[in-house]
Amino acid sequence: MTDAAIDIRAGAFKPGTSDAEIEAAAAKASQRRRRTVIFWRVAILVAFLGLWEIAARLAWIDPFFYAMPSAIAQRLYEWTTEGTSEGPLWYHLYVTMEESVIGFVTGSVAGIIIGVALGRNRMAADIFSIYIKVINSIPRVVLAPIFIMILGLGLASKVALAFVMVFFVVFHNAFQGVREADRAMIANARILGASNWQLTRSVIVPSAMSWIFASLHVSFGFAIIGAIVGEFVGSRYGIGLLINIAKGSFDAAGMYAAIVIVMVVALGAEYLMTMVEDRLAKWRPQPLHETQ
Amino acid sequence: MAIEKNAPAIELINVSRRFLSPTGKSLTALRDFTMTVQRGEFVAVVGPTGCGKSTTLNLVTGLASPSAGEVRVMGAPVKGIDPRIGFVFQSDALFPWRTVIDNVMAGPLFRGKAKSEAMAAARDWLARVGLSRFEQHYPHQLSGGMRKRVALAQTFINGPEILLMDEPFSALDVQTRVLMHEELLRLWSEAKASVVFVTHDLEEAIALADKVYVLTAGPATVKSVYTIDLPRPRVVADIRYEQSFIDYSRTIWADLKEEVETSYARAAA
Numbered sequence: 272m273t274d275a276a277i278d279i280r281a282g283a284f285k286p287g288t289s290d291a292e293i294e295a296a297a298a299k300a301s302q303r304r305r306r307t308v309i310f311w312r313v314a315i316l317v318a319f320l321g322l323w324e325i326a327a328r329l330a331w332i333d334p335f336f337y338a339m340p341s342a343i344a345q346r347l348y349e350w351t352t353e354g355t356s357e358g359p360l361w362y363h364l365y366v367t368m369e370e371s372v373i374g375f376v377t378g379s380v381a382g383i384i385i386g387v388a389l390g391r392n393r394m395a396a397d398i399f400s401i402y403i404k405v406i407n408s409i410p411r412v413v414l415a416p417i418f419i420m421i422l423g424l425g426l427a428s429k430v431a432l433a434f435v436m437v438f439f440v441v442f443h444n445a446f447q448g449v450r451e452a453d454r455a456m457i458a459n460a461r462i463l464g465a466s467n468w469q470l471t472r473s474v475i476v477p478s479a480m481s482w483i484f485a486s487l488h489v490s491f492g493f494a495i496i497g498a499i500v501g502e503f504v505g506s507r508y509g510i511g512l513l514i515n516i517a518k519g520s521f522d523a524a525g526m527y528a529a530i531v532i533v534m535v536v537a538l539g540a541e542y543l544m545t546m547v548e549d550r551l552a553k554w555r556p557q558p559l560h561e562t563q
Numbered sequence: 564m565a566i567e568k569n570a571p572a573i574e575l576i577n578v579s580r581r582f583l584s585p586t587g588k589s590l591t592a593l594r595d596f597t598m599t600v601q602r603g604e605f606v607a608v609v610g611p612t613g614c615g616k617s618t619t620l621n622l623v624t625g626l627a628s629p630s631a632g633e634v635r636v637m638g639a640p641v642k643g644i645d646p647r648i649g650f651v652f653q654s655d656a657l658f659p660w661r662t663v664i665d666n667v668m669a670g671p672l673f674r675g676k677a678k679s680e681a682m683a684a685a686r687d688w689l690a691r692v693g694l695s696r697f698e699q700h701y702p703h704q705l706s707g708g709m710r711k712r713v714a715l716a717q718t719f720i721n722g723p724e725i726l727l728m729d730e731p732f733s734a735l736d737v738q739t740r741v742l743m744h745e746e747l748l749r750l751w752s753e754a755k756a757s758v759v760f761v762t763h764d765l766e767e768a769i770a771l772a773d774k775v776y777v778l779t780a781g782p783a784t785v786k787s788v789y790t791i792d793l794p795r796p797r798v799v800a801d802i803r804y805e806q807s808f809i810d811y812s813r814t815i816w817a818d819l820k821e822e823v824e825t826s827y828a829r830a831a832a
Binding site: 453455459460462463465469477478553554555556 | 624626644646648649650652653654655656657658659660661662669670673674701702703704717718721
């Protein structure tokens with residue numbers, strides 16, 4: 272028997288069909304479904320890129336502005352093999368990643384700690400909530416020039432921007448997660464003998480974890496945005512700089528190529544995050560797989 | 564010391580408890596509530612839904628304090644959470660991210676016991692509730708009845724002298740519930756704890772308890788107290804067909820019914 276819920280419709284099988292045959296049929300059906308999903312995903316991508324290419328070649332859209340997939344692929348190939356006009360691509364990617372990762376880690380750690388602390392302390396939350404609202408209402412990207420003015424063209428200003436992008440998202444979710452922690456569970460822990468610190472560490476934080484993880488998923492993307500916007504406004508290295516230079520030389524293919532690189536990196540990070548989460552959240556019930 | 568020793572396990576003396584509603588209105592949950600639970604006694608509290616039954620338990624734990632009156636545990640006034648108290652909740656209060664054994668170990672670990680010691684005690688208690696095979700399972704992998712047994716082991720491992728139960732079995736199906744009653748009575752007779760068992764199920768109250776307190780519709784106060792003189796050990800599955808049980812049931816229900824109707828009429832109004 273599988274755990275998956277399978278709807279066996281009346282008349283689908285002849286009377287006397289064995290369990291093994293039904294299971295085999297179900298396995299086949301689920302595989303077929305998976306193949307259909309993959310087929311359509313690929314088909315839509317191919318159609319999109321194909322249409323873009325054709326539209327550009329037939330000059331339905333101006334390739335000067337919109338480039339075309341083949342030109343973007345060409346540019347990516349050049350960048351990876353010969354390097355960019357500003358030096359090797361890998362170095363730029365490394366710089367952007369370094370800024371994003373440092374901003375992401377510091378921002379989320381700070382967000383979790385402050386979110387949990389304020390979530391646990393109602394008085395402090397009431398006092399600081401107004402300031403957090405005020406600061407949160409600033410569109411983050413306008414801070415880029417300020418950070419660059421204060422912290423210079425190097426790493427620090429980009430990390431600072433990535434940090435503020437990440438911090439508020441994680442903070443809000445950690446705070447909310449703490450507030451949503453089950454009251455009976457908290458009462459249970461206290462009666463079992465948990466001190467305040469034990470309660471925070473072994474009940475509040477674990478139960479806020481699914482909220483926190485939800486925010487970590489989006490916030491790595493935000494960290495990359497922070498780093499790239501920072502680079503865009505002023506830097507010597509990084510993907511943002513490549514975009515800026517491509518813009519300056521009206522190199523549409525270069526701009527799109529940089530976007531593709533960022534997309535790949537962000538998807539990779541998302542995949543890693545899901546893996547970590549699945550490992551940490553093995554206590555959660557598995558969703559029933561729909562196999563139909 | 565001699566006086567201390569003979570003091571009842573729990574005393575609530577003319578206790579009132581008021582809440583502030585979100586709109587700032589004062590609501591009275593308990594009014595002039597008086598109850599005494601002797602050591603080793605099993606007391607059941609029944610009353611209409613939402614009358615304030617659970618509030619009585621929160622006062623004894625120290626999670627809430629009375630607006631007026633006095634709450635004493637083992638002869639001393641309640642100050643904060645008393646380590647001699649165990650509590651079984653209505654809802655699932657297990658920690659879902661911990662395995663069964665880690666859930667049972669939680670109490671001793673919180674109280675500063677060594678890990679090996681806690682582990683051994685948890686193994687012992689899981690064996691007593693018949694869940695040794697499920698040590699490494701997570702709560703969501705267990706049935707409702709099994710989760711309740713984990714909750715009982717989690718509570719009993721601390722060796723509580725007072726056991727408070729807030730409609731602990733109300734979410735279980737009838738057959739599982741009877742099994743849990745048997746289990747509870749067995750554990751109770753071994754542990755010799757004083758029990759306050761809050762429920763809205765009158766038959767459950769009569770089958771388990773030495774004394775049944777009937778509460779009025781909210782604000783709750785004690786309407787009447789019945790001593791249940793059924794012999795122990797009781798077989799919960801069979802006891803409900805005995806004549807004396809039926810008599811108790813009929814008498815107390817007549818009393819409780821008025822309050823249930825009042826409460827219902829108020830809710831409908």
